[in-house]
Amino acid sequence: TQLLEQSPQFLSIQEGENLTVYCNSSSVFSSLQWYRQEPGEGPVLLVTVVTGGEVKKLKRLTFQFGDARKDSSLHITAAQPGDTGLYLCAGTSGTYKYIFGTGTRLKVLA
Amino acid sequence: KAGVTQTPRYLIKTRGQQVTLSCSPISGHRSVSWYQQTPGQGLQFLFEYFSETQRNKGNFPGRFSGRQFSNSRSEMNVSTLELGDSALYLCASSLSGPWDTEAFFGQGTRLTVV
Numbered sequence: 380t381q382l383l384e385q386s387p388q389f390l391s392i393q394e395g396e397n398l399t400v401y402c403n404s405s406s407v408f409s410s411l412q413w414y415r416q417e418p419g420e421g422p423v424l425l426v427t428v429v430t431g432g433e434v435k436k437l438k439r440l441t442f443q444f445g446d447a448r449k450d451s452s453l454h455i456t457a458a459q460p461g462d463t464g465l466y467l468c469a470g471t472s473g474t475y476k477y478i479f480g481t482g483t484r485l486k487v488l489a
Numbered sequence: 490k491a492g493v494t495q496t497p498r499y500l501i502k503t504r505g506q507q508v509t510l511s512c513s514p515i516s517g518h519r520s521v522s523w524y525q526q527t528p529g530q531g532l533q534f535l536f537e538y539f540s541e542t543q544r545n546k547g548n549f550p551g552r553f554s555g556r557q558f559s560n561s562r563s564e565m566n567v568s569t570l571e572l573g574d575s576a577l578y579l580c581a582s583s584l585s586g587p588w589d590t591e592a593f594f595g596q597g598t599r600l601t602v603v
Contacts, residue, residue: 410588421493421579421594422532467532471588476545477522479532 382406383470383480391486395457400483402451402468409471411444411451416465425453458487491515493582493595501601507568510598514561514582520544521563522587523555526577526597537587538563544586567600575602 386401402411410429414422426435428444428451435442439462441454451468468480494513502508514521522545523535534547538557557563561582567574579597583589 412588412592414594419596421581421596423594424590424592427588427590469532469587476547477534477537477587479524479534481531 382478383468385466385468385480385483387483388481389484389486391488392458394459394487394489396487398455398458398485400453400455400466400485402453402470402480404449404470406470406472407448409448411448411471412469413442413451413453414467414469415462416467417463422465422467458485460487460489463487493580493593495578495580495595495598497598498596499599499601501603502570504570504572504602506570507566508570508600510565510578510580510600512563512565512580512582512595514563514580515593518582518584518593519561520583520586520589521557521561522581522583522592523563523565524579524581525549526579527575532579534587535565539586570602572602575600 383404412427413425416422426442431448432446433444439456443452463486466483470478496511520539522537524532526532535549536543536555537545541557552568555565577597577599579594581592581594583592
């Protein structure tokens with residue numbers, strides 16, 4: 380059973396479009412992270428959110444942690460080909476240690 | 490500063506053999522975590538070491554083990570390899586743990602079991 384479900388699983392969009400990726404769970408997490416992974420490389424940490432309702436912005440990326448700390452979203456504004464990659468959320472809780480989401484594979488076409 | 494270094498990058502082993510993978514963390518980082526990534530199961534947490542002690546463990550069989558040395562370098566061992574162990578094995582280092590706001594992954598070791 381996957382504890383962190385991401386949607387959509389795949390996304391192919393044109394350069395300049397906006398998109399949102401979701402990370403959902405029925406469990407509460409004490410913190411949640413988002414990573415981007417490119418082929419042949421390890422994941423790169425984008426952000427860590429720890430407070431319910433928290434919103435963090437990183438240039439064109441906006442991250443939100445749900446009020447109940449069970450879900451999170453990643454919004455990209457004006458996507459660029461350099462945003463292409465596998466996006467992963469990961470959550471920490473006392474019970475489940477450290478769990479990764481199912482992943483969203485994004486392709487941005489020029 | 491130097492990043493997380495994993496060796497070797499690629500490895501081919503035969504079913505039933507054992508394998509040892511190495512991870513050198515960023516200088517000053519005391520936490521090293523190991524992960525298995527496969528197309529079917531995604532990225533799964535194996536275990537985490539902090540100051541030479543295993544602090545957290547994922548849901549993997551006892552064939553998967555690890556250790557951490559006093560210089561924070563870590564090794565992961567898989568005994569009696571199975572075909573299903575073929576995967577990209579990643580390690581990450583951080584100051585305090587995988588949930589750290591500054592956690593860095595290596596490029597991984599791609600293990601193929603034939």
